[in-house]
Amino acid sequence: MRPPAASAIAIVPALYWLRGLVAALAGFIAVLTLALLADQLLRSLGLPPPAAQPMPELGRQALAAWLRAGCLLLGGLLARAAIARAR
Secondary structure (H helix, E strand, C coil): CCCCCCCHHHHHHHHHHHHHHHHHHHHHHHHHHHHHHHHHHHHHHCCCCCCCCCCCCHHHHHHHHHHHHHHHHHHHHHHHHHHHHHC
C-alpha cells in the first residue's frame, strides 16, 4: 500500500518561504556587488586617498557617501522587487 501523498496546500507555504529566502539572499548579494563596484569606480577616479589617510576634502566625502547610499537604495529596490516577485 502506498503512503499518503502530501497535499499541495501543505507544500505551497514552504515554497513561498524558500522563495522569499532566496530573494532576500539575492538582494543581499546585489547590494554587496553594487557597493564593491561603487568602491572600484571611486578608486578608478582617484577620489579616495591611499589607505589609512584621512580624506582631505568634504566634497569627496559627500560624493563617496552619496554613491554608496545610491548603491544601497538600488540594491534595496532590487531585493524588494525580487521578494515581491517570489510571492
